[in-house]
Amino acid sequence: MSADWSILKLSSLSPPTSSLAPPPPNTSQNPPLSDWEAPSFTRAAQVRVGATSVLFLFAACSNLALLASVWRGRGRRLASHLRPLMLSLALADLMMTFVVMPLDAAWNMTVQWYGGDALCKLLCFLKLFAMHASAFILVVISLDRQHAILHPLDALSAHCRNRRMLLLAWTLSLLLASPQLLVFRSIRVEGVDFVQCATHGSFRARWQETLYNMFHFTSLFVVPLLVMSCCYSRILLHIHQQHLRNKAGESYLRRSGTDVIPKARMKTLKMTVVIVLSFVVCWTPYYLLGIWYWFQPDMLRVTPEYIHHALFVFGNLNTCCDPVIYGFYTPSFRADLAACCHRTRSGAHVSPRSPDRLATGHGGLQCDPAPNNQAGV
Template identity: 50%
Template sequence: KMHEIMGNLTDQTVNGSCQGPTSACNKSADGDALELPTFSTAAKVRVIITFALCAVSAVCNLAVLWAASSGGRRKSHVRILIMNLTVADLLVTFIVMPVDAVWNITVQWQAGDVACRLLMFMKLVAMYSCAFVTVVISLDRQSAILNPLGISEAKRKSKVMLAVAWTMSVILSLPQMFIFRNVTITVPEKFTQCTTHGSFVQRWQETLYNMFTFVCLFLLPLAIMIFCYTRILIEISSRMARNNFLSRDVHLRRSHNNIPKARMRTLKMSIVIVTSFIICWTPYYLLGLWYWLFPEKMEKTVSHSLTHMLFIFGLFNACLDPITYGLFTIHFHKGMRRCRQSSNARTELENNTRLVQMIRLSSRRQIASDVHSASTEVVSESNIMKHVSNPDMSISKI
């Protein structure tokens, strides 16, 4: 199955064996006996790794979201961008990953037609939002480096770009609601799948739709990111070249402020952004491109194990994003430091409370002991006074 991530590729088993949404048939497109998919060993490994990635991604992204959202009412536009990216990654974490894992376990679709359409729509929204928010961050970083004096307009521009990114994610994903449907076959046995079978009259229409999704979801965001970060690197290189003409004293004075550190942080983050995006998603999307253009050849050449591996590798990007945008961001360090300080403060407060309680208890015991000792001394003194005041009584008794 190559439709897990893109959400718009058809299931070859159903499509190649049926001529209608509820047709009964027992032949594939090549005239061979129909073989229904099974929960293979490769699929089992895929499910285990997917659930593990889901847990790691949830913890990392929720930590980044907490760190970015805490620490004051007024938030910088960079933190807002990071929060939006984290939300997009959480959509992948809580929609794409669980749906894929459960779908591989059940093999066929058992959630009904409405869930089929809705989940395919939400899966593509999650993927589009990740790509588009990453593009917004790239454009924002480019503006910050190339036009540092326009920082006052940066927050407003970032909000507008984020609104456009989320709106386009929803709009471009809407066709999923109409092209996906439940398809059921009855021979060799009853089998239901969530697929696009019957939604396209001609094969080229489906290929065109898949190519459009491929361009919007991968090629266009990748081109924009490379363009933005190339301009950033060129600008940083030119500024460093100009700084070489300054005197050594001036260069030393400039090296102690936060501008070079910010440039290096942006440079490192830029490299990690582009590298992680390319490494994680390029192999799977290229495989998808091959499938759209030459499906029969790809099915014969590429094993299902490789498809599973490339899909999991793409999902790994959701785990890398919180590391990339979190650990390279000062606010994340401050947020985690506040978390540790808050935890330490609570621990110290609990320890102090216990210490105060122990001191109070010890004081009460000491007071009680002193009172008892004092009362004993009073009784003894009273007896002595009696003996002193009546000496004859004591002698007579003796």
């Protein structure tokens, strides 16, 4: 595949029905036309488009609701260093929703590319940018949780530190996606009326294409996975050591006699662990199939087409999981959804809760009034 994990098989210049297929060994040569058959909108691709459309509707509604809750609703009561993280996560998921999903569905339906050269470059750039941003923001969240657990008294600098890390994450996503503007272009197959958006001819040798793919595989999946695994391993080790000290009568950093770490901070930690696990579970099969293809391109002939489609749709499911997980662990988000549904049913305007009611309402991930309590999240 060509670095964004949903590019066509260039040997036949077909659409992204095999979403993780990198170009075969003849990518730098003219596509063979002797045995070439025009691709079609297969039944498996139709099911993929239908499933992607359902995921698009759910992801769009849920992530927009999450964004509204954190930006304007009860989610504003999040600790100041957590709020930018959840806003960035919602924005990254919305980019995946409004760029990756519609592009994939439309491309499968049209079979060939009708958007022209400029749109080809732009959409492939935005697609990789969204995927990098989604992964890197999870890394930032993991680093924030590690610092909150290992250095709980250093909460005053958390807000500035998280903003710097988020700026770095978005900037790196932008830079790493920029090569897409150079390698992708609209290509017309000679002798037939068929146009496709592809990397065909951008690399002089097969190894260059493979190196490009492996670099983005490392930045999209391997590096984020290693960093997140390291963060949560250190957190688990720290919690285990705290338990041992507790048994030895050296308990500290506790709000009550039974807490090893504050409950609000532990609740946030559990939420972020589940969010990271959903990313790993949803995308690992997709990336593994891509690696298999790189080293054995003939695997596409021995694996059913619906498997490739199913793994891509399963990967996109991650975009729907984040707001669901956030809502499960955050009563304020559920309250905002309930208020919205109530307004929709009644048709009457319901004024938002006053700040006093918000401060004494839902617990969990909300800010505590005192600065010391806020630092515990």
